[in-house]
Every structure is written in structure tokens, then in C-alpha cells.
Amino acid sequence: MLFDLERVTTSRGGVAVLRELSMSIPAGASCVAGPSGSGKSTLLRLLNRLADPESGRVLYRGDDVRERDPLELRREVCLVPQLPALQAATVAENVAYGARLAGGACDVARCLGLAGLDAGFGERAADRLSVGEQQRVMLARALALEPSVLLLDEPTSALDEAARDAVERTLLDLRERLGISYVLVTHDLAQARRLADSVLPLAGGRVAAGAPA
Amino acid sequence: MNAIDVSLAEVAAALVLVAVAIAISLRERAGVEGDIGVAAVRAFVQLTAVGYVIKLIFDEDRLVFVFALIAVMVLIATFTARRRAAKVPGAFAPLLAGIALAAASTLAAVVALGVFDPEARYLVPVGGMVIGNSMTAAAVALNRLGDEVSSSGREIEATLSLGATAAQAMRPILRRSLRSGMIPLIDQTKTTGIIAFPGIMVGMLLAGAQPVDAVRLQLILLYTLLGAVSVSVLVSMALAYRNFFTPAHQLHEPAAATPAS
Numbered sequence: 001m002l003f004d005l006e007r008v009t010t011s012r013g014g015v016a017v018l019r020e021l022s023m024s025i026p027a028g029a030s031c032v033a034g035p036s037g038s039g040k041s042t043l044l045r046l047l048n049r050l051a052d053p054e055s056g057r058v059l060y061r062g063d064d065v066r067e068r069d070p071l072e073l074r075r076e077v078c079l080v081p082q083l084p085a086l087q088a089a090t091v092a093e094n095v096a097y098g099a100r101l102a103g104g105a106c107d108v109a110r111c112l113g114l115a116g117l118d119a120g121f122g123e124r125a126a127d128r129l130s131v132g133e134q135q136r137v138m139l140a141r142a143l144a145l146e147p148s149v150l151l152l153d154e155p156t157s158a159l160d161e162a163a164r165d166a167v168e169r170t171l172l173d174l175r176e177r178l179g180i181s182y183v184l185v186t187h188d189l190a191q192a193r194r195l196a197d198s199v200l201p202l203a204g205g206r207v208a209a210g211a212p213a
Numbered sequence: 214m215n216a217i218d219v220s221l222a223e224v225a226a227a228l229v230l231v232a233v234a235i236a237i238s239l240r241e242r243a244g245v246e247g248d249i250g251v252a253a254v255r256a257f258v259q260l261t262a263v264g265y266v267i268k269l270i271f272d273e274d275r276l277v278f279v280f281a282l283i284a285v286m287v288l289i290a291t292f293t294a295r296r297r298a299a300k301v302p303g304a305f306a307p308l309l310a311g312i313a314l315a316a317a318s319t320l321a322a323v324v325a326l327g328v329f330d331p332e333a334r335y336l337v338p339v340g341g342m343v344i345g346n347s348m349t350a351a352a353v354a355l356n357r358l359g360d361e362v363s364s365s366g367r368e369i370e371a372t373l374s375l376g377a378t379a380a381q382a383m384r385p386i387l388r389r390s391l392r393s394g395m396i397p398l399i400d401q402t403k404t405t406g407i408i409a410f411p412g413i414m415v416g417m418l419l420a421g422a423q424p425v426d427a428v429r430l431q432l433i434l435l436y437t438l439l440g441a442v443s444v445s446v447l448v449s450m451a452l453a454y455r456n457f458f459t460p461a462h463q464l465h466e467p468a469a470a471t472p473a474s
Contacts, residue, residue: 050370142374
């Protein structure tokens with residue numbers, strides 16, 4: 001299994017978000033689907049230790065994530081947030097940023113290409129792009145780290161239908177070309193079925209009734 | 214320099230201008246007449262009390278009293294600055310370290326460089342100015358830091374997601390907060406003598422000093438304050454930002470504003 005959650009409980013602002021959640025997420029393309037407030041984003045943040053659960057364990061390839069160096073883990077299991085949050089710099093600087101932090105370099109044009117943008121975007125100011133283009137730059141920035149796993153938090157929620165379809169095609173293409181695993185959270189069950197081999201329904205902080213644990 | 218005598222009657226005469234301020238507030242219904250009255254009374258009581266304390270310390274002229282007074286001023290400045298930095302968790306210790314280090318390092322530097330003699334009549338007023346300016350600058354910087362972190366949780370987490378350390382994720386915010394803390398004094402230094410005569414110079418001129426001496430002393434103090442303020446802001450921010458994070462470079466709630474979806 002890629003990830004195992006064992007009786008995970010966590011809360012935000014004093015309200016329980018995940019309750020004794022046990023779930024296994026296989027390698028490949030997985031999707032956690034559920035309505036707003038079901039704890040999907042919270043769950044994703046536990047997988048690369050942006051947060052730790054109050055109780056229970058999160059295992060990545062069989063090891064407790066708390067035993068891993070959090071910075072190394074986040075480069076290997078890279079999260080692309082729901083809304084773009086780029087720096088006030090060029091697209092190329094944004095794409096190279098994560099790799100530079102780790103002391104490495106990256107092929108910006110290749111990363112942009114993988115995310116469905118042509119190399120000409122590199123010199124453009126990130127804050128002048130449309131939300132859809134920014135979201136692709138966020139994806140390119142994550143891919144520059146050459147992660148094993150991508151965590152995608154509602155990657156198309158801010159996009160129109162055409163942009164959504166393009167991002168979906170990019171994700172399917174990435175999986176085929178790079179063999180990368182991804183865990184996607186979405187409220188859109190149809191999207192979950194289009195993009196994932198396994199769909200894990202979540203409701204009220206628990207695995208939804210009738211779903212495999 | 215000739216000492217000047219100021220009688221209580223002269224102080225009382227200046228109250229006419231306080232009455233003008235109160236009258237304007239009443240006429241314009243600004244609602245600050247009470248505050249003006251309290252401010253005038255507090256200024257009188259506080260300065261009179263401090264005047265007696267300083268007189269005692271000047272008469273004794275022992276460094277141990279000077280250090281004790283400076284320590285008390287640092288503590289009061291820290292408590293005052295902490296109120297402005299309410300959004301920064303555990304701000305007291307970083308502010309105390311920043312203000313104390315600014316006071317200690319700049320006073321030590323001006324004495325070591327031979328600018329001032331290590332006597333109460335120099336160290337107390339210079340210490341007071343250094344501490345007051347360090348307090349204001351650190352409070353402004355930490356206030357900005359708290360606001361920025363609460364409004365930029367998403368951006369910070371996006372950077373942490375790339376394997377950035379807390380320090381790396383905070384760098385742009387720390388830079389902006391540092392600027393906020395330092396810019397008022399930098400601007401004041403740039404425009405000094407053009408837009409306003411600074412307090413020390415005014416005081417010396419009123420007390421009968423030569424203008425050139427007043428200007429030189431004012432310059433020394435402005436340069437000293439620039440150093441002090443930068444130390445205070447830098448140290449307090451470098452210590453305070455860590456309190457927003459866990460040792461695993463996770464942003465504490467409630468700054469992490471990701472919805473529970």
C-alpha cells in the first residue's frame with residue numbers, strides 16, 4: 001500500500017474533522033471523494049506531514065510518516081493545493097523554486113511541458129496568468145521536484161469546464177509518461193471515476209458507508 | 214551649556230494649548246477630549262516621577278543604578294510592545310531579547326567608541342531613546358508579522374509543501390515585516406531638519422547650546438537609533454516567527470487557514 005491510515009483522529013478549530021479513520025490508499029491513481037467539510041483536504045495534509053493527527057498513525061510505504069524527515073517527505077510526496085499560491089516572480093523562477101531549495105536544478109521547459117504549458121510561459125510574470133494557467137504552474141513547480149507521489153487538492157475546482165478537461169488530460173498523461181502515483185481529493189464523483197483506479201468515499205470524517213475500508 | 218529653570222507656572226501656562234485641543238474635540242464631536250485630559254495628566258505624573266528617579270540616579274552616579282533603571286525600562290517596553298503583537302504567539306521572550314540586545318549593544322558601542330562617557334547623565338537619556346525606538350519598531354514589525362501570517366497561511370503552506378523549511382517559507386514575510394519596522398525611523402532620519410527638528414536638537418537649543426553642538430549630538434543619536442532599531446527588529450522577528458511553527462515545519466492552527474473540506 002502507498003498510504004495506510006490507522007484510526008486517525010484530527011480536529012481543526014476544536015471541531016473533529018477525521019474520526020478514528022482507517023483507510024488504505026493503493027499506489028497508482030487514487031481518489032478520495034466526498035462533500036465539502038468531509039475532511040478531504042485535512043486528510044491530504046496528513047499524508048505529507050503538513051499536519052499530524054491527534055491520535056492514530058499515518059504510514060507511507062509501511063513506515064510511520066513521523067519517522068521520516070518532514071522536508072524530504074514533502075519533496076517525495078508533493079502537495080498541489082486547491083488554489084494557486086505562486087510567488088511574485090516569473091513562471092520560470094516559480095517552477096525552479098522548490099528544486100533550488102533542495103540544492104538542485106530543474107529543466108523548467110520540460111516541467112512546463114509536462115504540466116501542459118509551452119516553454120514560452122517561463123518568462124511571464126506568474127501573477128499575470130489566468131487561474132487555470134497558475135494552477136498548471138503549481139503543478140509544474142511540484143513536478144520539478146521529481147516526486148514519487150502527487151497529492152492533488154481539488155485541482156480543478158477553480159477552473160471552467162474546458163480548463164478542467166485540459167488539466168484532467170494532463171494528469172492522465174503524467175501518470176502514463178512518468179508512472180507517478182497520485183492521490184486526488186474531489187467533491188466530484190464523476191471526476192474521481194475519470195481520473196482514478198480506486199475511489200475512496202469520505203463523509204463526515206469517516207469512510208462512507210458501503211465503501212471498502 | 215547653561216542650565217535653564219522652568220517653573221511650574223510656566224508648565225501650567227502651556228496647559229492653555231491642551232484646553233484648545235479639548236475645545237476642538239468638543240466642538241467637532243471627535244470624542245477624544247477625555248483621552249486628551251488623561252494623556253495630559255498621565256504625562257505630568259509619569260514625567261515628574263521619572264524626573265525624581267533620574268535626579269536620584271544622577272546624584273548617586275553609580276552605574277548599578279543606571280543598569281537597574283535601564284532594565285526596568287526594557288521590561289516596560291517589552292510589555293508595551295507585546296500588546297501590539299497580540300497575533301504573535303509567545304511574543305514576550307522575542308521582544309525582550311530584541312529590545313534588551315538593542316539597548317545593550319548600542320550603549321556598549323557608543324561607550325566603547327568614546328562617543329559618550331559611561332556616566333548616568335549620558336547613559337540614562339540615550340538608553341531611554343534607544344529603548345523607546347526599539348520598542349516601537351519591534352512592535353510594528355511583529356504586528357505586521359502577525360497580520361501577514363494570519364492572511365497568508367495558504368501561501369506559507371504552499372511553500373512548505375515543496376520541502377521548504379519554516380525559515381524559507383517565511384522569508385518574504387520576514388522581509389516585509391522588517392521593512393515595516395524600520396521604515397519610520399529611516400524616513401525620519403532622511404527628512405530630519407527639513408520637515409521637523411528632532412527632539413534632542415530642540416532641547417539643546419532651548420537649553421542654550423551652540424547649534425553646531427546640538428546638530429552633532431542629534432546626528433550621533435540618529436545613527437545610534439538606526440543601529441538599535443535594526444538589531445531590535447531583526448532579533449525579535451528571528452525568534453518570534455518560529456512560534457508559528459512546530460519543530461516539523463508545520464504551521465500551527467489557526468494560522469493554517471485551509472478549510473476542512
